[in-house]
Amino acid sequence: MLAAHHISKKFSGVTALDDINLELPAGNVTAIIGENGAGKSTLMKILSGVYDDYEGDVIYKGSKVRFKNPREAQNAGIAIIHQELNLIPYLSITENLFLGRELKSPIGFLDKKAMRLKAEALLQKLKLSVPADTIIADLKVGQQQVVEIAKALLYDAEVIIMDEPTSAISESEVEILYGIITDLRKENKAVVYISHKLNELFKIADNYIVLRDGRTIESGKMKGMTHDDIIHKMVGRDIDIIRNTNIAKEKNVLLKVDNLCLGKAGNTQKNILNNICFELYKGEILGIFGLMGAGRTELMEVLLGLHPDLTKATITLDKNIVRFKSAKDAIQAGMALVPEDRKKDGLILGLDIKTNISLSSIDQHASTGLIDRGAELTKAHHYIKALRIKTTSEKQTVKNLSGGNQQKVVIAKCLATKPKVLMLDEPTRGIDINAKNEIYKLISELAASGLGIIMVSSELPEILAISDRILVMAEGCMTGEFEAANATEDNLLKAAIPKTI
Amino acid sequence: QNRSDSAMQKKIAIIVSTLNNPWFVFLAQTAAARAKTLGYESKIFDSQNNTALETDHFENAIADGYNAILFNPTDANGSVVNVQKAKKAGVPVFCMDREVNSPDATSQIFSDSYSGCVSLAKDFVQTLNKKGNYVELLGLVADNNTWARSKGFHSLVDYYPGLKMVAQQSADFDRNKGLEVMESILQAHPNIDAVFAGNDAMAMGAYQALVAAGKADHVKVFGFDGAEDAIQAIKDKKVSATAMQFPKVIAQTAADDADAYFKGKRDFPKKLPVAVELVTYDNVNDYIAYGKK
Amino acid sequence: MILSQYRSHLVKFQSLIALVLLCIGIGLLSDKFFTVDNGWNVMRQISVNICISVGMTLVVLTGGIDLSVGSVLAIGGAIAAGLLKFGIEIPSGNLYIGFTLLGSILGGLAIGSLLGLFNGWTITKFKVPPFVATLAMLTIARGLTMLYTKGFPISNLGDSFAYIGTGWFIGIPVPVWISAIVVVVAIIITQKTALGRYIYAIGGNEHASKLSGINISKVKIIVYGIAGMLAAIGGIIITSRLDSAQPNAGMSYELDAIAAVVIGGTSLSGGRGTIMGTVLGALIIGVLNNGLVLLNVSPFWQQVVKGGVILLAVIIDKANSKND
Amino acid sequence: MILSQYRSHLVKFQSLIALVLLCIGIGLLSDKFFTVDNGWNVMRQISVNICISVGMTLVVLTGGIDLSVGSVLAIGGAIAAGLLKFGIEIPSGNLYIGFTLLGSILGGLAIGSLLGLFNGWTITKFKVPPFVATLAMLTIARGLTMLYTKGFPISNLGDSFAYIGTGWFIGIPVPVWISAIVVVVAIIITQKTALGRYIYAIGGNEHASKLSGINISKVKIIVYGIAGMLAAIGGIIITSRLDSAQPNAGMSYELDAIAAVVIGGTSLSGGRGTIMGTVLGALIIGVLNNGLVLLNVSPFWQQVVKGGVILLAVIIDKANSKND
Numbered sequence A: 001m002l003a004a005h006h007i008s009k010k011f012s013g014v015t016a017l018d019d020i021n022l023e024l025p026a027g028n029v030t031a032i033i034g035e036n037g038a039g040k041s042t043l044m045k046i047l048s049g050v051y052d053d054y055e056g057d058v059i060y061k062g063s064k065v066r067f068k069n070p071r072e073a074q075n076a077g078i079a080i081i082h083q084e085l086n087l088i089p090y091l092s093i094t095e096n097l098f099l100g101r102e103l104k105s106p107i108g109f110l111d112k113k114a115m116r117l118k119a120e121a122l123l124q125k126l127k128l129s130v131p132a133d134t135i136i137a138d139l140k141v142g143q144q145q146v147v148e149i150a151k152a153l154l155y156d157a158e159v160i161i162m163d164e165p166t167s168a169i170s171e172s173e174v175e176i177l178y179g180i181i182t183d184l185r186k187e188n189k190a191v192v193y194i195s196h197k198l199n200e201l202f203k204i205a206d207n208y209i210v211l212r213d214g215r216t217i218e219s220g221k222m223k224g225m226t227h228d229d230i231i232h233k234m235v236g237r238d239i240d241i242i243r244n245t246n247i248a249k250e251k252n253v254l255l256k257v258d259n260l261c262l263g264k265a266g267n268t269q270k271n272i273l274n275n276i277c278f279e280l281y282k283g284e285i286l287g288i289f290g291l292m293g294a295g296r297t298e299l300m301e302v303l304l305g306l307h308p309d310l311t312k313a314t315i316t317l318d319k320n321i322v323r324f325k326s327a328k329d330a331i332q333a334g335m336a337l338v339p340e341d342r343k344k345d346g347l348i349l350g351l352d353i354k355t356n357i358s359l360s361s362i363d364q365h366a367s368t369g370l371i372d373r374g375a376e377l378t379k380a381h382h383y384i385k386a387l388r389i390k391t392t393s394e395k396q397t398v399k400n401l402s403g404g405n406q407q408k409v410v411i412a413k414c415l416a417t418k419p420k421v422l423m424l425d426e427p428t429r430g431i432d433i434n435a436k437n438e439i440y441k442l443i444s445e446l447a448a449s450g451l452g453i454i455m456v457s458s459e460l461p462e463i464l465a466i467s468d469r470i471l472v473m474a475e476g477c478m479t480g481e482f483e484a485a486n487a488t489e490d491n492l493l494k495a496a497i498p499k500t501i
Numbered sequence B: 001q002n003r004s005d006s007a008m009q010k011k012i013a014i015i016v017s018t019l020n021n022p023w024f025v026f027l028a029q030t031a032a033a034r035a036k037t038l039g040y041e042s043k044i045f046d047s048q049n050n051t052a053l054e055t056d057h058f059e060n061a062i063a064d065g066y067n068a069i070l071f072n073p074t075d076a077n078g079s080v081v082n083v084q085k086a087k088k089a090g091v092p093v094f095c096m097d098r099e100v101n102s103p104d105a106t107s108q109i110f111s112d113s114y115s116g117c118v119s120l121a122k123d124f125v126q127t128l129n130k131k132g133n134y135v136e137l138l139g140l141v142a143d144n145n146t147w148a149r150s151k152g153f154h155s156l157v158d159y160y161p162g163l164k165m166v167a168q169q170s171a172d173f174d175r176n177k178g179l180e181v182m183e184s185i186l187q188a189h190p191n192i193d194a195v196f197a198g199n200d201a202m203a204m205g206a207y208q209a210l211v212a213a214g215k216a217d218h219v220k221v222f223g224f225d226g227a228e229d230a231i232q233a234i235k236d237k238k239v240s241a242t243a244m245q246f247p248k249v250i251a252q253t254a255a256d257d258a259d260a261y262f263k264g265k266r267d268f269p270k271k272l273p274v275a276v277e278l279v280t281y282d283n284v285n286d287y288i289a290y291g292k293k
Numbered sequence C, D: 001m002i003l004s005q006y007r008s009h010l011v012k013f014q015s016l017i018a019l020v021l022l023c024i025g026i027g028l029l030s031d032k033f034f035t036v037d038n039g040w041n042v043m044r045q046i047s048v049n050i051c052i053s054v055g056m057t058l059v060v061l062t063g064g065i066d067l068s069v070g071s072v073l074a075i076g077g078a079i080a081a082g083l084l085k086f087g088i089e090i091p092s093g094n095l096y097i098g099f100t101l102l103g104s105i106l107g108g109l110a111i112g113s114l115l116g117l118f119n120g121w122t123i124t125k126f127k128v129p130p131f132v133a134t135l136a137m138l139t140i141a142r143g144l145t146m147l148y149t150k151g152f153p154i155s156n157l158g159d160s161f162a163y164i165g166t167g168w169f170i171g172i173p174v175p176v177w178i179s180a181i182v183v184v185v186a187i188i189i190t191q192k193t194a195l196g197r198y199i200y201a202i203g204g205n206e207h208a209s210k211l212s213g214i215n216i217s218k219v220k221i222i223v224y225g226i227a228g229m230l231a232a233i234g235g236i237i238i239t240s241r242l243d244s245a246q247p248n249a250g251m252s253y254e255l256d257a258i259a260a261v262v263i264g265g266t267s268l269s270g271g272r273g274t275i276m277g278t279v280l281g282a283l284i285i286g287v288l289n290n291g292l293v294l295l296n297v298s299p300f301w302q303q304v305v306k307g308g309v310i311l312l313a314v315i316i317d318k319a320n321s322k323n324d
């Protein structure tokens, strides 16, 4: 259906793709596999008309094509779900779905009704139960991702490219997506599927293509491959998947949270968080599991001193009762948070690594009023080395780092404040298997050094592998607590399902 | 009884082109003060040099029941419709300082800028002995006073081939711009003999530039308006001459006319030019800011 | 969901509260305020600002800004007046082209649109920030106006031209008709056409819009062109009201226009806002100007009070739409 | 990495090319341009704009804008002049407080800072968009100036006050010293202090900065306070140069200041830019103003040429820094 011959692409000197060849047959799901930065997204952008300055040929239905812009590719029948969400925040779902290809009435005005009906049908198919005229900004990230998927399905495309479509959606939504992909395959469409969650690939893909450093390494049938085979092909060597081997240490309570409640602004009836109580021990990794919207991120935010006006809680840190009025208070008291969305909440993308690392702790180096650049640099070097941040220099702009390395910069920023409690919210989202592994290693090391660690994650295997103890949340309440030894996927999920369904 | 009293009380609107220039502030406040002495309520409207805003003021003033308008127009032509509108509403308009090209104004008491500049030019020619290089600083290029003054000046000066204008630049009637433009002109033309500025603020700015360049002693500065600073500067022999307008006379005459109108007088001289007088070191002691002693 | 709908209504009408409070306040202090005459007064006075602000709203919705509207207003009015009165004379060829009323108006609109399109062109083609491109145009268009008029107003344009700014039609002043038509057309564009969608989309997320196949440059150029044309309409109204094209007309009108847009709840970073909001913003400013005069506030105090009230109006808005 | 460093240098000095081209062009047309005297001339003339623009740069770096600088300049100058000349008289208590030179200058600076802090307060406390808050302050501060001066200039302030604006110190004009000190201090703040870090961080990503423990409100209030103080410094320089505090001083200076900031490569959305860039931007504008007068370009053409050159300067910049 769609093929690429000898495709190369450079970004101001950096070679992103180097002589790529691949084939995407109709009626098949092809998985593209590769580490962060292998060139997967770049290749897909070429196929879908985002970049038109590349070397080599794209062959579509037997003839050579060169799409000048996304619309040309769309019209030819190639749809793409981009890795980054590309939605307009203040337009509604319908408006986003039809953006650039609005339905019009005979006199040229928008046919809003027709669009809404079509959008509603599509949302129903995707089991997204929100009205079609909801503003995107009011949706959760997972729901936005579903809209992004709907956008690609709106028209009868021949080729559908999905670049990490599941990075923010939960299990049940993934199942729906599988169903849709199966349908597409039946309709003899060519589907491209990119994901760092290897399990998904085994479930859904027919073929695989491995990219490494911008080159095609290998391709073949998915059938008969194992986890380790794939990882080996991706990374070029074997890696050991970390499992937490901490054994029960003495239990010194580090953080104690009693009756934590978080109200909703302008609404006195409903609470977002209800009577949360838990303890965190020194040197412990406490996993917090839950489905989308369970309130885990809000819990982390409250513990960092956000929403002080809406919070009621008794928090004891290191045997002292503390009250946080702002993030500044919380950080000074020894809390630190690696937020869920590193680009939006964790980093100043336009500034360099060094500045980002020292952002929360610059006071340490400014006792004279002026910043001691030497000390700052030493610190930056220390963390770049300690966390194995892959960069050419501490002056690299954070925007240009890979996702995994960006995540490490956020962790470095938190560690630089010398925290007692380190909270990590979905620390491995969108990160390749190798980088994930490094972050797991890091978390274990930090726990071993005496920090209390709270890790929020939606990925069961991850939370099972790394935690000493697991709390489960649903609908703003604590619904379960499990020691690592007797936690299973089953009982975690059971506790996470909301009772009100 | 109180009520009939307040019904009797007439209100006078004073609409001035701008309050961003002390000359007009003085004009407006003098008119307001006179109206008060005569027993009328009055209010000052600032058109901010914006003819459209002036139109709004007229509409608002008419709607608000003002009985007369003392008017300092932003523009001789642009303000015509406003005067017509007032006439239609039966509100007499007395123009101050600037003319309006309309017979509908009840009376127009104005400074004769053109002939004022002619007499200023006479002094200019004499002071320079009919030869030398000079610089002209224009006011706002979109203001018709700028051109009335410039034309009056050139109508005489241009007859003397020995007088050469080496630069003509605008400084927007602004003291700071007068200073900066003059500083730059002095770079290009270090050897000048005189500066003619379209108002005193620019003249004072130009003088300061000359001081900074060490040329204040032999470059003659001429202004226009009769502002306080300029009168003082003429006394101190810093500025050579200015043309004195009489905002006080103008404003008071206008207010008196309104008073007379209320009392039944209808035959006003359509145009009453108030002479602009030349002020030099010789006669400066007869003058104070904006008027005669 | 209900919350979100409610909120979008709030965004639309958030300034209404401030406007109502303002009107009540002035009405209590002056019995002249709530009269039919004064109502038309205010409406006529804001008609020019509405034309400009509507164009500004479109520009701001795309995430841009247009500082040149005041100057473009001046040249639009001047060209229309000049064409009507003098036509075009080409001395060398001994050619003279006269213009009808309509022709001269179209001429004024054409020059406004052209300068607006030029703004859009420099902004999209050379990636000049809108602030700089239109700031340059502010100066250029003012200079061109001076060159065309030689610094003198063009007056006495005849009764039929005067009708545009001073006439009445079915009991409503003509400028109010014009601004109402502008508002309605703009609402249709923003709410009912693909162009409107694209305007919001570009302001919301330019990159995503590009990936959706929207021709960003085209939309932006059109929008700046519309803003230029609307400024020229404003210029023609002013010229007609005054029966005179003033070379310095419209100075610093851009600030009033932007104020109307922002007070009306449109975000300066683009993507959010409504035409009706801007109309409310313009009304607030207009009512305030009118009220300060009616209440006989001294001119020096007026500025202080005006600034204070605008600040207060926005604070009230914010307090009432805090739930987002 | 080398590429990225090179690029950041380009950002810093992107306007240099435009400035050099401009200087060469004017130098070719006028032999008076490249003289020491004219150099000091230009430097002295831009010193006020530099003071204001430096403050504006800090504000813009946080993602804000300050439209009130021109009016704050006026009131700063007026208060300094008024205190020096008249002191404070309280008629009821028969109290008179005289001010020394230093005292009156501090008084001027204090009022400027205060108004700036007020800007910051409304912006952070009530979430008023900076554009609106400072637009309101533009009007308020102008009104206050008019009220304080009653619309008349305050002149004849004595030789020691005149020294600030017209004196020389070690062969360099005093205003140039002042602006140089302002620039150096601002560079130190932005590059070497925690405050500077926070300014860039807030402009780059306000929410992330908040989560990183930065007190956003405090930083913003300080920054607007600094901008107000620098505007007042500009006002004192102007007042001293003119030996007169003009109530209408500084009108529309905000546009020149923003132009300098943007031409200097600072992004209006915040987070990116340098003080040196702004200095270059101010130099471009200053050289242009000076050149147009040196070449005796007619006032009508000046505006057209000025706008055109600014546009061209930015286009040249863009063309030379396209590689990002």
Ligand SMILES: Nc1ncnc2c1ncn2[C@@H]1O[C@H](COP(=O)(O)OP(=O)(O)OP(=O)(O)O)[C@@H](O)[C@H]1O
Binding pocket: A011, A014, A035, A036, A037, A038, A390, A391, A392, A396, A399, A400, A401, A402, A403, A404, A405, A432, A434, A435
């Ligand atoms: N937009 C960009 N412009 C320039 N260079 C970039 C850009 N994005 C990434 N880079 C550089 O390309 C290199 C590879 O980045 P990539 O995202 O592929 O990470 P990676 O090497 O796979 O690391 P990791 O495994 O930790 O994710 C990095 O050195 C990064 O600095």
Ligand SMILES: Nc1ncnc2c1ncn2[C@@H]1O[C@H](COP(=O)(O)OP(=O)(O)OP(=O)(O)O)[C@@H](O)[C@H]1O
Binding pocket: A011, A012, A014, A015, A016, A034, A035, A036, A037, A038, A039, A040, A041, A042, A043, A083, A402, A403, A432
């Ligand atoms: N706009 C850009 N400018 C410069 N370099 C870029 C740009 N986009 C991508 N690159 C570089 O191209 C390479 C491939 O990036 P790409 O986004 O295709 O990786 P990917 O395989 O999709 O990674 P991930 O799994 O993290 O999504 C990287 O080294 C990246 O740094």
Ligand SMILES: [Mg+2]
Binding pocket: A035, A036, A037, A401, A402, A403, A404
């Ligand atoms: Mg990566």
Ligand SMILES: [Mg+2]
Binding pocket: A040, A041, A042, A083, A163
């Ligand atoms: Mg990718």
